[in-house]
Amino acid sequence: MASSGTGGTTRNCVSCGRSIEWNANVCPYCGHDYRMQAYGQPVKKETAMPTIGGVLILIAGLIELAGGAILIGGSTFFISLDFGGAALAICGIVIAVIGVIALLGGVFAIQRKHFGLAILGGIVGLGGWFIPGLIGLILVALSKDEFKD
Numbered sequence: 001m002a003s004s005g006t007g008g009t010t011r012n013c014v015s016c017g018r019s020i021e022w023n024a025n026v027c028p029y030c031g032h033d034y035r036m037q038a039y040g041q042p043v044k045k046e047t048a049m050p051t052i053g054g055v056l057i058l059i060a061g062l063i064e065l066a067g068g069a070i071l072i073g074g075s076t077f078f079i080s081l082d083f084g085g086a087a088l089a090i091c092g093i094v095i096a097v098i099g100v101i102a103l104l105g106g107v108f109a110i111q112r113k114h115f116g117l118a119i120l121g122g123i124v125g126l127g128g129w130f131i132p133g134l135i136g137l138i139l140v141a142l143s144k145d146e147f148k149d
């Protein structure tokens, strides 16, 4: 109970600790400026979580895209043998499209926008790179507050 500055017309400067006018814009002792805090928007806490999560999801998407491309490439060989090539090609296309969705989700996560699409990308990216993709998905889900929409 050394000094409680509450209740009076003074407060303690957060910078130098001296007693200053309650509504002072600038501390007369150390010059600490309070106007920025008064007029600035509430500072949104930003973490690295969406960026790290987004990169992991992006890589998972790239792996899926590469896997799909390999399947499509391989399918031409099986088509030439007339042996399930078409099914393989369709599988490859589906996996490649899923990879692109995951890739976009990763990009959105890094940009902190379209939370729903970032999550969707993270979920479909699990097929490409499961454990890191899951970590990425969790990181993005935990940082929902940092997304613009």
Ligand SMILES: [Zn+2]
Pocket: 013, 014, 015, 016, 017, 018, 027, 028, 029, 030, 031, 032
């Ligand atoms: Zn001060």
